[in-house]
């Protein structure tokens with residue numbers, strides 16, 4: 001369904017993932033069997049609670065456990081089940097111990113902290129249980145079935161270095177940051193920094209968890225390491241329980257190809273990673289307005305001149321306010337992300353929402369290459385340099401056409417004027433700035449400066465009319 005869309009290869013594996021079964025074992029495997037007959041899945045995953053909370057009370061669910069162990073419930077295809085936050089029924093734990101993790105034909109236990117490779121070569125890393133910052137009793141030893149995990153477990157799992165699929169009982173912190181998808185549930189699931197760390201370290205293709213409601217975030221890309229030229233993209237999906245009253249998705253079919261090439265450009269519809277969103281770091285940046293460079297600092301003061309102060313080292317892409325890999329960029333201002341460049345409204349724009357009523361947003365945009373490079377000419381790869389230049393040009397054309405179209409339909413007094421272009425490269429990241437000016441008859445005929453309002457008017461007007469005045 002997903003990773004297969006950029007390139008089909010015969011290695012694509014189809015699979016199904018299931019949320020909490022809560023003891024409805026025979027019903028769930030019945031439905032899974034029907035879907036499997038149509039889709040021919042390679043394997044299935046149960047990422048929530050397989051057993052109900054009342055298995056010790058001799059209810060019908062307990063009978064289901066017996067039926068399962070007596071092989072009276074058909075498990076239609078190889079199925080891996082995770083450890084949730086509940087203690088497993090005793091007889092289940094006993095059977096798993098005696099049969100090395102195989103509960104019955106086709107049903108395998110993933111364990112509290114495991115790395116598993118399926119026969120198709122799909123690498124699954126699972127962290128079960130609820131996070132505990134420290135064990136209450138130091139002598140408490142955790143076994144494979146303890147529904148608890150600690151920092152030490154995350155450390156061990158990081159040893160896997162990468163994964164196709166990560167399964168966790170709890171959510172990563174900040175996963176909803178930068179997402180437009182609403183979470184329909186009343187309660188936001190418990191989220192842990194340790195899960196965030198694990199996901200951003202392993203950069204899996206899919207990260208599955210569970211919640212009361214179904215949630216599928218927009219895919220997000222991880223920041224690249226120094227020597228990486230490809231982007232790792234994660235899809236975070238959280239399944240609702242089977243039989244939930246609001247009929248939320250409890251089973252989800254997905255595809256992946258563990259050998260597929262990773263994209264070298266950021267695919268469309270993918271956001272910057274919400275993980276590593278360290279709130280301390282963010283606060284520090286907010287407290288230091290100079291870190292916003294010439295975008296304006298939001299408090300009406302102009303920038304202190306760079307004087308005797310020692311020059312800062314150039315920012316890395318992770319610190320750069322124009323790189324999408326920086327988790328702190330103002331992603332809500334971004335209008336479009338292309339293959340090689342993106343378009344965003346400037347922070348602290350020279351023009352405001354009211355300047356051009358026919359436009360409906362400040363006519364001060366930035367066209368920014370995805371690649372962190374001081375000038376376009378310095379983009380090393382010829383192909384990507386050409387792609388960047390031509391896409392930035394297409395964004396310019398698109399802005400022209402949009403303004404022409406909106407101006408044409410606007411009332412006489414709201415007609416818009418020319419676009420003033422300029423190139424900038426502070427933060428060692430080149431970009432093109434576009435400022436819309438008034439139609440000459442309503443502004444100053446020389447520069448359109450009368451429509452530029454605002455706090456840093458003097459400084460900015462000189463920028464517009466002198467430095468960026470060329471077309």
Ligand SMILES: [Zn+2]
Pocket residue numbers: 316317320321322323371372373427428429
């Ligand atoms: Zn940059």
